[in-house]
Amino acid sequence: MTATDNIQDHGHDHAHDDHGHPSDRSYVMIALLLGFLTAIEIVMFIFEDDLPGAFNKIGLIALMIVKFIIVGGYFMHLKFDDNILTKLFLAGLVLAVGVYWIMLSAFEFSFWNDGYEDTGFWDGQVEFEQRIEDQSS
Amino acid sequence: MASATAVVDEHAGHDDHGHAETNTGISNNKLAMWLFLSSDCLLFGALISSFLLYRTNISDGTEFEGPGEVFDIPFTSLSSFILLMSSLTMVLALSAVNRDDERSGRIWMLCTAFLGMLFIGGQVFEFTEFAGKGLGYTTNTWTSAFYTLTGFHGVHVSVGILMLLGTVFGTRNSGMGKEKSETVELVGLYWHFVDIVWVIIFTVIYLIPIG
Amino acid sequence: MAIIDRPLAIGAGDEAAATADRPLGDLTRPKNSESWRDWLITVDHKKIGIMYGVAAMFFFVIGGAEALLIRLQLATPNGTLLSPEVYNQVFTMHGVTMIFLVIMPLAAAFANYLLPLQIGARDVAFPRLNALSFWVFLFGGLFLNSSWLLGGGADGGWFNYSPNSSVTFSPSHGIDFYALGLQITGIASLVSAINLITTVLNMRPKGMSLFRMPIFTWMNLVVQFLLLFAVPVISVALFELTFDRLFDANFFNTEKGADPLLWQHLFWIFGHPEVYILILPSFGIISEVIPTFSRKPIFGYSFMVFSGIAIGFMGWGVWAHHMFVSGIGPISVAAFSFSTMFIAVPTGVKILNWLATIWGGRLRFTTAMLFAVGVVSMFTIGGLSGVTHSIAPADTQQTDTYYIVAHFHYVIFGGALLGIFSGFYFWWPKMFGYMLNERIGKWNFWLQIVGFNVTFGPMHILGLQGMSRRIDTYDEDFGFEFWNLVATIGSFIIAAGIAIFFYNVAYSRKEWKKAGMPNPGPDPWDARSLEWMTASPTPEHNFDEEIIVESQDEFWHRKYGYDENNNVVRIATAEEVAQDGSNHNVHLPSPSYFPIVLALGLPIVSYGLIYSLWLCIPGAALIIYGFVGWIFEHPDDPNAAHDHHDDHGDSDDPEAVEAGAEDVDVDEVVAEAEEELVAAGAEMESDNG
């Protein structure tokens, strides 16, 4: 919703025409960069066992986000188009990440550990559950 | 007219393919496309989280010991790379069309479609490999979630291929010059979106180690 | 042309000229005519709005009959009218019908009819997609209800919790119909969400900034955003359910270790925004009605807007309050309990604003106003019981009892439906050119509101006494007899009220004609927003010329000014200000066969998925046919375009008003209809050049 708040009337003029566009050459450079990032990802995967687990995951996710931003910003022109498009898209994206993240947390799923393993994600949970059990028996 | 943003400098406002001005300055088509893509985030989000929920849930009594065993990372990396490069050919197509260079525009779009088909071919190959290892759609929660997620993505890619081919062949008579810039741009937006969804799937499903 | 049809605008002439008049050979571009066939091919947002309304009222009668069956069964202990199996189907289909096929489409009816008018536009951004939405919804609804004839309806409650919804526990096809039917209506909602958002953001005339839009438009904008984001969530859940049931997938198969809570989460992530999708349109309606009949501007316009946005926003963070007893763990329960208590705040703001609008106003208690006041009071009761179950320990007692049934009927019937009736009485003259009879209307209102309280009030008590929801009967000595009987009597009072509404429609129409009464004029209520600034019933082209907007409540400000003592004085009559609809030279988007053709394919494919995959082939063929035809068809009849080409001249900004012409994004349609996978060729791009 909030994304729409500040749409003003742009009126009838071409307010956004004054941006430059990347040349074909820079598109190729961007693609090379993307390829390079993918290569890093694969290297990280190969040496997975030699890197600390968290480092690996954080690194891979960071690379993923960078790739996402590059494709969205340059190939999908978000960087050059009206801001409102970015906001609209982010609205969906952030909402998706938010609600599904909360949902998975409610399953006590943790991305950083094995899927289902009980992570005891709040201190005293086990104790609490025990107490409930005691009371009901 | 070519969308206000696609035609950058020349002709602003008075090209003869009259286009109703909009309040946001963005054409209706383009705004609608972005709204759709925004909505699609929640679609893929739900599929990805269903998968994540079940990613270690493979209790089915078969030999299968987890995805690590079946994933062929070098192969999938290659097909991910192919899809990534198809985004490059797509922008080059748009850029050619914006220059009114119809021929290059068509060639790049065909390239894009071709790379997309390679990707789909790879996916089909992967699915058959998995099936050969006894992993059917109904085998366990992991397989159901995996095939559904990647299958939905595959359907999106296929739709994109149809859009590309449709644009290239549907404009044979009329030409695909600058005035088609917005068509190409929208096909491109959809295509890149499908690509970034794969960027996520590739990392989250294939690369991130479990445990 | 092709993937995108450009709006026809001045100068597009030569491009259009070459377009084949017969895109696929057999379905020629239809022309406007006066026959009933017009309705099948129309792309006019007003006709589509009316069709939404008629279809929804049809489903309302079905859903109402189901409700009466439920109440008859429960009127006395050990009722035998319905078997437990049938009872399950009846209450499930009652809920599904009322939510997805009645309230949502009635809201869509008003949104379609009024949004373009209220912002002063010629039509929606994509008229053909708009027609598509309607037909897809209608066929989806019919498909869903056809399950009654094909082995029984869904029987797992409107939320069809897994694993109860698996083939093991529900072997009939009812739940398949539910899953596929809601998938189809979901496509309709998504397409129209994209369409209406684009319309509101892009097609306002000069001066109509977002913060000059009427509250009704605002609330609907919020609703469309909620739909945009909520529909895909339920789509995925329904896909998973469908795949589980039809193709033996394991999303909810507990035998293979699936977690049934996945369904509950996905359902309620959609489900809670959904309840705001139901209520916000009604909030919008009464925010138009109350100021008009209080003769005051809405109190705290920006509070109204922002509280609506806040509700839409917070609605995403409370879903697990439906799952307090499902074992989601203490942290989740605490967090969601907390967030739920907070969501009542923006709702309260709205209620206070309505009260403040009424306060000190010169009130006119027309039927529309009565219904609006009914909403404010009844919704408050429902909202308060909602707050009582936001408190998790209390909810543990209340959940799955009739107390919940009381809550959601107070908000949905007392909030959403009464608001829609208020809208009927308010906008009827605008839509149909005659007024509903006020005297009969008052009967309608009083019977409805009394019946409503007699039916659902006692359910609070029954719930607290411990009567379960979804139970097909109860024993004598539970102490449930009295209030159940009262509730059943109440439900028939409601039915009488609704019957009187239908009678009123027929009676008023006849009387109006017989008495040769004058047209109610553009502005029978002395109202405030732009839809009243054109003739009644609204002419096909909406406005003769573009309205340049200078303030909120533009129409009102054209009628009233201030004298030297700062008193409000009338400066013009409505007739002087309003346009008379006499400009017949406006070029309108041409009707099209393809939306209905394309939509018809969806239920056929769905039957195919259930009964025999072979049937999918003709269904898919129809979809592809509709699709290709759609693409080949120029959005505007080129001949018509040429005829009128020169007539644009008389409005100040022809381009802005002409923008009604239509555009189509192929992949919107396709991607959402993925299950039918439009096969090759569908994308063939035509060309008009």
Ligand code: HEM
């Ligand atoms: C003041 C705001 C509201 C609050 C705090 C609230 C809270 C709740 C809670 C906590 C429940 C779950 C009760 C349970 O199952 O144990 C519930 C159920 C429900 N609410 Fe509300 N609610 C509010 C407004 C609304 C509105 C506006 C609507 C619809 C227009 C609505 C429709 C429903 C429905 C349909 C259910 C029952 C769902 C089911 O189990 O079938 N509520 N509400």
Ligand SMILES: [Cu+2]
């Ligand atoms: Cu809720």
